[in-house]
Amino acid sequence: MEKKIKPRGRISLAFASLRRNRFSMLCLWALSVLYGLAICADFVCPYGYQDEDRDFSYCPPTAIEFLDHGKLVRPFIYGRTLTFDAVHRRVYVNDYRQKYSLHFLTGGRLFGVDPPSRFYIWGADARGRDLFSRIWYGARISLSIGLLGVIISFVLGLLIGGIAGYYGGWVDNILMRLCEMFMMVPGFYLMLALRAAVPENFNSVQVYVSVVVILALIGWASLARIIRGMALSLRERDFVLVAKTLGVPDIIIIIKHILPQTISFSCATLMLTVSSYILAEAGLSMVGLGIQDPVPSWGNLLSDAMEIVPVIFAPWILLPGLFIFIAVMCFNVIGDALRDAFDPMFREGI
Amino acid sequence: MFKHIIRRLFSTTFLLLAVSFFTFWLMHATPGNFFDSMRLNPQISKETVDRYEKLYHLKDPLMVQYTHWVINILHGEWGYSLYYNVPVTHVLGSRLFNTFILSFASLLLTWGIAIPLGIWAALRHNQWVDRTLSLFSFAAFSTPGFFLAVLVLYAASRWGGLPLGGMHSPNYDDMGLIERIGDTVLHLVIPATVLSLSSMASLQRIMRGNMLGVLRQQYILAARAKGLPEGVVIYRHALRNAFNPLVTLLGYEFAALLSGAALIEIVCSWPGLGSLLLTAVRSKDVFLVMSSTLLASVLLIIGNWLADILLTLVDPRIRYGKEN
């Protein structure tokens, strides 16, 4: 009975100390906001992610006007026309005769303006697609891919690491060689090599799944090694011997007794792995090998930014990078705080 | 110690074979026969196609093909690049060297800055220096390298001073040796700095953690009890013990460097192994993909070996084991 209560005690103690750390709570809130907005993208964003209007290519962020001739009115925006300046650069000039009111809660969306005008909170990309909308639709992809990949990595890592550590001997040897095989190829190279094996005619859903699988494959090995190390030391413990003498089948012992003890440290690693997966997907998409246009992901939104010229004239296309940074940083902070919270156990296990 | 090295040699060779087979199988699992496209390419002569077909026994089952591929590799025949229209070896050599330069510069920067900073932070534990560094480390660690590269390039384009990517200036060929070196160094600044930033951050934290851990040890108390000056206690005893475990990191660092460098190479147009692989994957250039991946793995393994050997040299507990 005592043994069952202990792991729970540790976990709730650790989470309590996590809650005390104000910075990590801030990050937790930030992440909730990000995920929340991603989930509600259909409602929050004024445009669909494919909604383009080439007349407004690289249109800068639209200013919201509150005063009309000095009077407070319903927020509106001016119409814009495209002209070219002396050196043939595009410039958008406000047309003060045309006013378009900001509508709220119309057409199933939080806000918007009447056509033909377009409301770009954060500017437009090359094809006139709203960056704000694309960022939040992109959030769906970027934030979910990391999570899904980690879940798969974890299941793989826990199982293989647990089995290897528990049985030891030749089972351990073979499984660890397998791990080393995966760890032997540098992450990005492995990703690219695996990606090269994915057929070209995959549709966006299939590409999404492929990227998830690829991410999972690059990370499971180091996880498995850590779990295996912990399992190796855990299997000598009394409660395992007791379970064995009671005739509990090995696989149950691994799943019910050993793995839960590793969960505590695994949680911290989980957070850190999510952040590295988000980065990996972003990198892959940015070079055109991940999620493909028109489906947005924070990574492929940045591929426009790889050329210097667009960045100089439309610096808002760098925004997705900021969100990648925020998401990654939040996961890192939480993961680090969790690791510190579980510190004494961390020391024991390693 | 010698036996240990030999054993590692065996296991890593075996692993290399496994990885190469895996890559090989992966390439052949892709629909679309590479050689079909090669045959259809008017720029490649029929003799070349026939020659490669013979070399690689394409009509034979997978295992036979693979065996021949391995044998060919050992003979220095690494395949033919569809995209570049030359044998793979012609492209790999210079690209490899370029990646090396970048990785090496980055390594110097990282270790040269992170270690002193880590020590400093540990000695000023929980004071403002430590906390500020912690925050910076976190931020640096979380910043996507490729994004930072874009930002830095943008900044450089606005304020000038540094070349915007590539490895050589247009008039490189006209320069003397010293000028050439200077030119390369100038081009190195942005990619190497961006590359180092995140590993600098994590290394600094690790060094700090190690240092703090070591300072709590009994032998540090004993050293002080012996009346040793504080400088000796910190820089002779604490530092060495804190630094030792980092040596294995050197090997893994190399792996992370290769990986991280790839993306930065692409953004900064640095002609290295990573950007080569990208081109290869985009154009489904099978031999190039396999060769690059294989080469990257070999480099990683060498890096790990070096780290192992270094650790053995530097830690007497491993070198001598239990004798009495």
Add this chain to the structure above:
Amino acid sequence: MNSLLSINGLTVAVGPKILVDRVSFDVPQGKIVAVAGGSGSGKTTIGLSILRLLPTPLSVTQGSIIFEGRHLLDVPVREMQNCRGARIGMVFQEPLSAFDPLFTIGQQIDEVLAAHTELSKRERYKKVLETLLEVELPDPQRAYKSYPHQLSGGMRQRAMVAQAIVCGPSLIIADEPTSSLDVTLQVKIMELLGRLKKKDMSILLIAHDLGMISRVADEVIILCQGEIVEKGPVGQVMDRPQHGYTRELVMSAK
């Protein structure tokens, strides 16, 4: 007769919690004084206080420590450093963790000489070998070149004693010097410490085993939760314990 070491009203606290409460005792020249007590009694804290090596949250709030006529708690750090290792040597409980694993035994003992004397390298080497011989290490040259993990527990502890006495200090603080050893080795090390007395070195022996203490110590001080509950010549305390706690300790030693 002036005592070598004189502790008066020493109080050590961490925040509101008092670890050592107004402890006073003397260590005369050439005698072995034992401080005995269970864990948490504060005995190690006393030893560290003398060397001014208390871990940061702890501090001396009251009292004085006079050693060779100097008020140790008041002297500048530099002088304290000169005193440590040279005038006061310390023997730790667990020699494996008290030696730096990356340096040889010889190098670490040599360090003490280098820090406190003007001897040349060759002279230092000779002196270290002499001292290693003195602590009865069978092969001093081999021991010099060995790393801590290469020696057995008993040899390591002898090496630690060598490290403590190499500069010829007048006081040795021995903190549980035999707790990590097996019984036969314990006896040997205690005998070794006992022989040091003949060289006019005083020993402040910190321990919990009265049996061991009674073999070598001249005086014993019984510490319970930071307070002295009894003190006196060892024979007297062992035969006629006055305090309840002392009685317990004596019983467990028999």
